[in-house]
Amino acid sequence: ETGVTQSPTHLIKTRGQQVTLRCSSQSGHNTVSWYQQALGQGPQFIFQYYREEENGRGNFPPRFSGLQFPNYSSELNVNALELDDSALYLCASSFSRRGAMDTQYFGPGTRLTVL
Amino acid sequence: QKEVEQNSGPLSVPEGAIASLNCTYSDRVSQSFFWYRQYSGKSPELIMSIYSNGDKEDGRFTAQLNKASQYVSLLIRDSQPSDSATYLCAVNNPNTGNQFYFGTGTSLTVIP
8 A cells, every 4th residue: 555545435426516535645755646537548647736836737627726735635626527527536645856756656546426 | 649658458468478568658858657557446556667778677577668769668577367457657757847647558468
């Protein structure tokens, strides 16, 4: 196990609703990245948080937003849910220094289903 | 052009054989390369990282990197049925905010 935890493990929402997913990073890590993995695809980078600030963002709309807290845990918020948001959401924890990021370790993921 | 490309497979090998998984990447400035294994319904788990040209061995796994050809591979020796999974290649590009780019993964089945 990596020491990265995510909650909840499964979630069912309807279109238009909002959702918050949570991630606790591995001890000693200061960077959290979020990914969306659709069925049969590789993980797609959503954004990364380093020292409580967004440090890079993939090609996702503004309704995907996040936070990082002083203890380096993180939240992913998605507003106005769409059917295509149904996916496995992965949080990855790593240690970064001077702009260089070390290996990422993944949490177990949150399976989101939008009906 | 995708940042990272892998053959989706499926790749089938008999138990005890060598499985060879390949990955190409498009951006020459990429510096760090990773192989993850993902079992169905689970999250990716790190197998190996490689940063320099050449081979890196860890047990039954060998990662090979050729930056000139923009190519990274993973060899699995003495393949076991428990190696049956999807293998994801990931590339770190420091010019895009340390974003990790993943391939779509190669599905490997080891036949007993």
